[in-house]
Amino acid sequence: MRRLIIIINLSLIVAFMMMFADCSDSSNGRKQVSIGYVNWSEGIAMSYLAKVMLESKGYDVMLRNADIAPVFVSMAAGKVDVFMDAWLPATHADYIRKYGDNLEALGVAYKNARMGLVVPSYVTIRSIEELNEHKEKFRNEIIGIDVGAGLMNETERVIREYPVELTLKPSSGATMVAFLQKSIENKEWIVVTGWTPHWMFSRYDLKFLDDPQKQYGDAEQIQIMATKGFSDKDPYAAAFFRNFSLDNNQLGELMDLVEAYPMREEEGAKIWLSEHPEVNEFFPTFAEK
CATH class of the missing domain: 3.40.190.10 (Periplasmic binding protein-like II)
Known part of the structure; x- marks a missing residue:
């Protein structure tokens, strides 16, 4: 449980x-x-x-x-x-x-509804399992949302279980989107905690990273x-x-x-x-x- x-x-x-x-x-x-x-x-x-x-x-x-x-x-x-x-x-x-x-x-x-780790579509990796190999490109961090949010707690567990060698950085929903937008404008790699439904998926070309361990669930x-x-x-x-x-x-x-x-x-x-x-x-x- x-x-x-x-x-x-x-x-x-x-x-x-x-x-x-x-x-x-x-x-x-x-x-x-x-x-x-x-x-x-x-x-x-x-x-x-x-x-x-x-x-x-x-x-x-x-x-x-x-x-x-x-x-x-x-x-x-x-x-x-x-x-x-x-x-x-x-x-x-x-x-x-x-x-x-x-x-x-x-x-x-x-x-x-769905939650997980999200990257711009131009990021070439497909899976959470590939994050460690490219952690420097992500500045060794995952941009998160509010401390205590269910998605943040789930992501902390995902980091432990895979494990993932990036640090989860709390912020807010609005701040996360601002970081995402700036990175996309500069074609930089970024990984964020994301979910659908969210308007950012209609505004930006994004993808969820595959979760082969099904840690985020169905x-x-x-x-x-x-x-x-x-x-x-x-x-x-x-x-x-x-x-x-x-x-x-x-x-x-x-x-x-x-x-x-x-x-x-x-x-x-x-x-x-x-x-x-x-x-x-x-x-x-x-x-x-």
Whole structure:
């Protein structure tokens, strides 16, 4: 069984939970839903789309950004209603084992998600097993994302098991992409921790390195989780999230548009929604709220 090392900054968790202390109250009589999200492109895009759609039905939707551990802690404590970016059965399994008794699964937002080590297509190696032979070309490093992310913990295990003689350098999703873009512009070799769905695959010519040991496992699902009792508290919103599911093309286009509007992600989600009226089928047919 996989063991993930979860690094939790307790002060950040407490601060994050305090942000939600009164999130279930409504001063204007409108129903409220709080959605926690992490700075991962697919989760940002889906969370803003859900916000736009639910607000069209009269909801007040609050989006709160934090690292993965505080999101799960706050959701288990009932301070966050929904998280739309849980990678299962492997990546976030430790969080489910720890907090699952206080959570409920609503649905699958995306199938066939994948993670691993990613390089530009002009890099001539094909497999993780070839990294050591060319480690100098990669500056002896793998550019990672946030400390404590499931992908980072999986990659640390991959480095041990193969083994790989490169050092994993934590950064953030945005910083990782910035390093990738600069290297591609200069035709330099670089290896990063990557995943699909992600808009970078539509913008750059990239490839996953083969994983002959299958250390990263098989394809995963991106599931929508909620605090326990959410379905009873708000059957309409819960049904909406159960119906929420995007295919590869839909999510790819959504991520592209949301990423194209930095600091105005909601605008990108609105444009995408105007071009994809079919997703209004996510709304349940019974009476609203």
